[in-house]
Amino acid sequence: xxxxxxxxxxxxxxxxxxxxxxxxxxxxxxxxxxxxxxxxxxxxxxxxxxxxxxxxxxxxxxxxxxxxxxxxxxxxxxxxxxxxxxxxxxxxxxxxxxxxxxxxxxxxxxxxxxxxxxxxxxxxxxxxxxxxxxxxxxxxxxxxxxxxxxxxxxxxxxxxxxxxxxxxxxxxxxxxxxxxxxxxxxxxxxxxxxxxxxxxxxxxxxxxxxxxxxxxxxxxxxxxxxxxxxxxxxxxxxxxxxxxxxxxxxxxxxxxxxxxxxxxxxxxxxxx
Amino acid sequence: xxxxxxxxxxxxxxxxxxxxxxxxxxxxxxxxxxxxxxxxxxxxxxxxxxxxxxxxxxxxxxxxxxxxxxxxxxxxxxxxxxxxxxxxxxxxxxxxxxxxxxxxxxxxxxxxxxxxxxxxxxxxxxxxxxxxxxxxxxxxxxxxxxxxxxxxxxxxxxxxxxxxxxxxxxxxxxxxxxxxxxxxxxxxxxxxxxxxxxxxxxxxxxxxxxxxxxxxxxxxxxxxxxxxxxxxxxxxxxxxxxxxxxxxxxxxxxxxxxxxxxxxxxxxxxxxxxxxxxxxxxxxxxxxxxxxxxxxxxxxxxxxxxxxxxxxxxxxxxxxxxxxxxxxxxxxxxxxxxxxxxxxxxxxxxxxxxxxxxxxxxxxxxxxxxxxxxxxxxxxxxxxxxxxxxxxxxxxxxxxxxxxxxxxxxxxxxxxxxxxxxxxxxxxxxxxxxxxxxxxxxxxxxxxxxxxxxxxxxxxxxxxxxxxxxxxxxxxxxxxxxxxxxxxxxxxxxxxxxxxxxxxxxxxxxxxxxxxxxxxxxxxxxxxxxxxxxxx
Numbered sequence: 134x135x136x137x138x139x140x141x142x143x144x145x146x147x148x149x150x151x152x153x154x155x156x157x158x159x160x161x162x163x164x165x166x167x168x169x170x171x172x173x174x175x176x177x178x179x180x181x182x183x184x185x186x187x188x189x190x191x192x193x194x195x196x197x198x199x200x201x202x203x204x205x206x207x208x209x210x211x212x213x214x215x216x217x218x219x220x221x222x223x224x225x226x227x228x229x230x231x232x233x234x235x236x237x238x239x240x241x242x243x244x245x246x247x248x249x250x251x252x253x254x255x256x257x258x259x260x261x262x263x264x265x266x267x268x269x270x271x272x273x274x275x276x277x278x279x280x281x282x283x284x285x286x287x288x289x290x291x292x293x294x295x296x297x298x299x300x301x302x303x304x305x306x307x308x309x310x311x312x313x314x315x316x317x318x319x320x321x322x323x324x325x326x327x328x329x330x331x332x333x334x335x336x337x338x339x340x341x342x343x344x345x346x347x348x349x350x351x352x353x354x355x356x357x358x359x360x361x362x363x364x365x366x367x368x369x370x371x372x373x374x375x376x377x378x379x380x381x382x383x384x385x386x387x388x389x390x391x392x393x394x395x396x397x398x399x400x401x402x403x404x405x
Numbered sequence: 406x407x408x409x410x411x412x413x414x415x416x417x418x419x420x421x422x423x424x425x426x427x428x429x430x431x432x433x434x435x436x437x438x439x440x441x442x443x444x445x446x447x448x449x450x451x452x453x454x455x456x457x458x459x460x461x462x463x464x465x466x467x468x469x470x471x472x473x474x475x476x477x478x479x480x481x482x483x484x485x486x487x488x489x490x491x492x493x494x495x496x497x498x499x500x501x502x503x504x505x506x507x508x509x510x511x512x513x514x515x516x517x518x519x520x521x522x523x524x525x526x527x528x529x530x531x532x533x534x535x536x537x538x539x540x541x542x543x544x545x546x547x548x549x550x551x552x553x554x555x556x557x558x559x560x561x562x563x564x565x566x567x568x569x570x571x572x573x574x575x576x577x578x579x580x581x582x583x584x585x586x587x588x589x590x591x592x593x594x595x596x597x598x599x600x601x602x603x604x605x606x607x608x609x610x611x612x613x614x615x616x617x618x619x620x621x622x623x624x625x626x627x628x629x630x631x632x633x634x635x636x637x638x639x640x641x642x643x644x645x646x647x648x649x650x651x652x653x654x655x656x657x658x659x660x661x662x663x664x665x666x667x668x669x670x671x672x673x674x675x676x677x678x679x680x681x682x683x684x685x686x687x688x689x690x691x692x693x694x695x696x697x698x699x700x701x702x703x704x705x706x707x708x709x710x711x712x713x714x715x716x717x718x719x720x721x722x723x724x725x726x727x728x729x730x731x732x733x734x735x736x737x738x739x740x741x742x743x744x745x746x747x748x749x750x751x752x753x754x755x756x757x758x759x760x761x762x763x764x765x766x767x768x769x770x771x772x773x774x775x776x777x778x779x780x781x782x783x784x785x786x787x788x789x790x791x792x793x794x795x796x797x798x799x800x801x802x803x804x805x806x807x808x809x810x811x812x813x814x815x816x817x818x819x820x821x822x823x824x825x826x827x828x829x830x831x832x833x834x835x836x837x838x839x840x841x842x843x844x845x846x847x848x849x850x851x852x853x854x855x856x857x858x859x860x861x862x863x864x865x866x867x868x869x870x871x872x873x874x875x876x877x878x879x880x881x882x883x884x885x886x887x888x889x890x891x892x893x894x895x896x897x898x899x900x901x902x903x904x905x906x907x908x909x910x911x912x913x914x915x916x917x918x919x920x921x922x923x924x925x926x927x928x929x930x931x932x933x934x935x936x937x938x939x940x941x
Contacts, residue, residue, distance in 0.1 A: 197879070197915060200852065204941015207851060221767035235852030235938055239786040239798030245851045245941075249786040253771055253803055256782045266774060275766030335914030340885030348870075351885040351910040354941060 140321070147371055179358070179377065184213055184278075184308035187328040188271075188299040191312050192320040194334035194357070199234055199314050201356045202333040204245070205377065206280050206310045211246035213278035213308040220277035220307070222247060223270040224254045225263050230282045230314060231256070251277075260285035264294055271301035271309050278308040284315045295325035320361045330362035336376055429467055433460050434475040443475045444504075487536070488636050489694040492686065493735045494527065496640065499633040505553070507546055507633045514542075520560045534692045544569070546631045547624035551580035551599075573626065574600030581621040587614050599625065640684070640739030642676075644668035651690040651732020658687070658733065659716055665738035666711040679704025679746030685715055687727060688735035695727055699776045700804040702768055704746035710769055717776035771803045780804045792892045794853065794906075794937060848908075850918045850938030860919065862934035867925040870907055874919065876936050881911035889921075902928050908940070916940035 191209070193202040207224075214222040224237055231237075237254050255270075257263045263283045270279045279302075283290075290313055302309040316323050320332040334357040340349025357374045429449035431442045440460035452467050463470055480503065488506045491498045494517065497509035510523070517523040524540045531538040541552035542560040548569070552558055555576050561569055576599040578591045591614065596602055602610060602622060611619050623629035644665045652658050662685060673679060684698040699714040715738075719727060727733075775783045784800035791797050862874035870886045888907035894900045902923040910916045918938035923929035 197913070200915070200939045200941050204851065207941070217763065219761065219763040219767075221764075221770075223770075231855075235850070235854045237786075237800075238794075238849065238851055238853035238938060239788055239800075240794075240849040241798075241851035241853065241938065241940075242786070244849055249788075251767075252786060253767075253774075254784045254786070254800060255774055255778065256784065257778070262778065266778065269774060269777075270770060273766050273770040275763040275768075275770060337884065337912060337914035338910065340910070346886070348883065349885045350887050351908060351916060354916065355914070356941065 144371070179209070179375075183329070184209060184310075185216070186303050186306050186308070188295060188302050188309040188311065188326065189329040189331070190320075190323070190325065190327045190362075191310060191331050191333055192323065192361070193312075193314060193317040194320070194332050194359070196314075196317045198334045199312075199317065201335045202312050202314075203234060203282060204354070205331065205333045205356050205358060206282075206312045207242070207245050207247070210278035210280040210308065210310050211248075214248065214251060215246070217277035217307075220275050221251045221253055223266075223276055223279045224252060225257060225266050225270070225279065225281035225283070226254060227257050227259060227263055227283055229259075229284055233284075234282070234314075260289050264289070264298070267309060267311070268297055268301045270305075271298060271307055272305045273307070274305050276305060276307040278310065280310045280312070282312045282314065285311075285313050286315055290316075290323075290325065292324060292326055295327055299326045299328070320359075327362065328364045329360070332359040332361050333357065334359075334374075428469050428471050429454065430471045430473070431463065432473050432475040434477075485636070486692070486694070487531070490530070490534075490688065490692045491527070492637065492694070493688045493737075494523065496637070496643065496739070497633070497635040498637075499635045501550070501633075505550070507549070509633060509635070510542070524559055530692070545624065545627045546633055547582065547621065548573075548627070550582060551576055551625060555580040569626075573603065574598060576600075576625075578602065581618070581625060583614075583618055583621055587618055590614060638741070640741050641678075641743050642669055642672045642680075642740040643737060644672070644739075645735060645737035648732075648734050648736075651729070651734045652736070653729040653732040655719070655726065655729075658727065658729070658736065659712070659719070661736050662715050662738065663708065663712045665736065666708040666715070669738055669740055670706040670708040670711065673706040673740065673743065673746070677745060677747065678743040679706045680711070680740040680743050681705070682740070682742035683711055683714070684739050684741050685718075686735075686737040686739070687733045688737075689729070690731045690734045693728075693730065697722070697727075698741075699772070700742075700780055701772045702775075702804050704744040705772070706746060710772070713769075714772055714776045717773050721777045721779075775802070775804050791895065793895065794849070794892070795855075798849075798853070850916075850940045853918075853938040854936070857920070857935035857937045860934050860936050862919065862921075864921075867932065868905075868921075871909065871919060871921075871934065874917075874934060874936075876917075881909075881913075881915060881917070883909045884912045885910045892920075906937070 189209075191202045191206040193199045210222055210224075214220065226237060239249055242252065243249060255266050257266055260283050263281050263285065267279050267281045270276050290311075295311075298309055298311070311327065313323070320330055323330065336355040336357045338352035338355045341352055342349045356377045358377050359371070359374045361371055429446065429452045431445040431449045431454060433440055434443045435441075442454060442456055442458045442460065442463055445454055445456060449467070449470065452470075454463050454467060454470070460472070464472075484500055484502060484504075484506065488498045488500050491506055491508055495508050495510050495513045499507045499509075501507045510520075514520045514523050517526055520542050524542065527540050528538050539553050540559065541549050541556070543549035543552050544561065544563045548561065552561065552572070556572060558572055561572065578596060578599060578601075579588050580599060581588075581602075591597070591602070594613075596605070599622075602618075603626070607619055607622075620629060624631040646661050646665060652661065665685075669680070669683075680701065681704060682698065682700045684696055687695040687697075689695070697715065697718045699711075699718050701710075701714070705711060771783055780802045783803045785803045787799050787801050789796050789799065858876065860874045860876040862871040864871050870888060871883055873880060873882050875881070886907050886909040888909075889905035890907075892904045892906060894903060904920040904922055905924075906918060906920045908916065909919055916939065917936050918940065919934060919936050921932045921934050923932040925932050
């Protein structure tokens with residue numbers, strides 16, 4: 134069977150599973166987040182509870198979408214960090230990636246919902262070092278999330294490597310987010326042990342006309358997220374693109390009440 | 406008065422050891438336009454040659470003279486390595502260039518069987534490395550220097566004033582370590598011994614030869630302080646192990662480090678302190694020394710955590726590792742920087758929540774990553790009260806920050822432009838203000854280029870917003886913009902040009918932080934455009 138035929142077959146199977154699920158399910162146990170989480174399918178697939186203790190990948194839909202993938206991963210990691218108030222957030226940045234996409238910038242990270250007092254940035258020299266740092270950090274129980282931005286090649290990001298990361302995340306209980314920039318546009322063919330794979334892309338937002346601004350103001354940032362892989366989660370449509378808007382984030386996350394999660398602060402308010 | 410130990414070094418006799426007659430050896434260097442002898446071995450000195458002699462004259466006197474060009478850098482490196490090796494006897498070892506090392510051995514000599522035994526141990530150790538050394542112990546550094554070079558007496562006890570006075574009377578004036586001009590001047594005046602000077606009135610001597618001579622006289626008799634500058638500062642706390650034979654296996658070395666960390670932490674606990682910087686020194690039997698250092702992001706006195714850190718550092722050395730060679734016979738662990746650290750109360754232990762454990766584990770992770778990948782690669786965010794974006798938010802090594810959650814107060818930054826796109830005012834506000842309202846726009850990108858990247862931008866008017874720009878060979882048509890946010894240069898620093906920042910979105914949804922550098926007509930006639938950051 135040709136690769137294309139295989140892909141069509143998989144899509145057909147997924148549609149069938151979705152149909153069975155919508156008709157009452159198979160009786161198999163579902164992923165916890167799929168049953169427990171509330172309002173919509175979109176919020177369930179981006180539910181913070183889903184990410185803890187496993188490895189996840191955010192892949193750009195194309196090379197220019199790298200920043201959208203980074204932004205989505207950063208906000209997901211920040212959301213995970215808010216769930217563990219005393220735990221830290223580790224941001225792993227390769228030197229080469231920092232040259233290409235820019236280095237992490239404190240004031241902007243705060244606006245993305247990151248608490249600077251709990252953030253540690255690790256600059257690495259290459260993908261091998263990134264994997265080592267990520268594994269070490271994921272094993273630590275005091276880490277809520279580890280976000281790695283890497284230009285890792287396919288020969289290094291193997292099933293073994295990703296499996297090690299997933300096991301480390303399971304041991305530590307934190308969420309691991311890998312943004313493999315070199316796999317831009319190749320989310321479907323990426324083979325790894327990650328629990329979730331999301332393809333992220335930029336989404337233009339209609340400008341908001343105002344005053345003498347001829348073109349209008351940029352609207353709230355919007356990112357298109359397509360769930361390509363979700364281990365243990367049934368009923369998702371891999372072809373569907375969800376629009377994720379980030380406009381409900383606190384600029385001071387540490388000020389949030391500690392007695393329970395705030396659904397509004399989860400930040401994923403809109404679904405197309 | 407602290408006993409001082411001076412070691413004077415010279416090349417070991419070469420052929421004499423093998424029973425063959427030694428040919429004189431000297432090093433030479435070009436001083437000004439003349440080629441002069443710099444250092445000579447014993448055979449050359451016996452042959453009547455002297456340092457400072459012209460090379461041609463020396464060759465004429467001794468045609469068999471073996472000459473080597475002096476390499477001052479290599480000599481300095483050798484001397485530094487010897488001073489490092491001497492640190493196995495005392496932590497306070499100083500260089501005494503060009504040919505000596507000075508040790509402060511107060512309280513150390515008895516550990517090696519007394520002063521004579523210590524001298525013997527040092528001389529034999531250096532001889533094994535191919536170096537001939539003359540050592541002397543005296544109550545002060547100036548006298549130790551003089552004894553090592555101009556006397557047969559090797560050791561002088563601190564309270565032996567009569568003996569010191571007797572030796573001082575016999576020492577030549579060159580033992581004062583004054584310049585050659587002063588020495589020759591003193592000799593011309595008939596003053597050849599230090600004793601001659603001690604019996605003369607000080608005023609005329611100072612008037613004739615300067616106050617420096619009097620200062621050296623005071624130093625050698627111990628009337629004035631003559632401090633040494635140790636190569637490494639003495640650590641507040643230190644633990645070490647000595648072995649009859651060198652340890653070469655990494656497991657053994659790590660076990661010793663764990664024991665030393667335990668000893669060190671016990672000392673720290675007694676004094677209510679925790680370590681911030683720890684260093685392990687490994688002294689190899691053949692004289693080489695290795696040092697590894699690690700820093701912690703908070704005061705630490707957990708022996709297992711310190712051991713883990715050091716193990717990471719050894720791991721980070723790679724394949725070469727510690728280069729154990731024939732093994733290490735002395736291993737020392739020193740707490741180079743310590744801070745107060747309160748002991749945990751029982752009630753605190755009982756009430757210790759999971760949150761505290763998480764924070765503790767996170768801090769330990771920072772230390773481990775710093776030890777393995779380098780302290781400068783593990784960073785925290787820092788903020789400064791400035792409008793200039795590249796300085797407003799920076800990073801610094803996490804180990805250098807005072808505490809894990811030092812401040813939850815955020816940074817300050819300039820207010821942004823109003824929604825109608827008009828100029829902004831320059832007041833500052835804190836980013837810890839309440840959350841934004843629905844639909845509020847991002848002000849600063851999470852990614853900033855370390856150097857703004859120039860772009861080719863087109864604007865309808867020179868001081869207007871951009872319509873399109875070309876960056877990294879791609880053209881971006883702008884669909885919406887917000888700005889300008891004007892950031893003036895800080896006039897009290899090195900002034901640059903005013904920047905007008907725009908937050909723009911292109912037709913594909915890409916968001917960029919552009920700025921125009923220079924006010925058209927007032928600062929420049931051709932403003933330049935840059936992209937400084939990218940939003941998600």
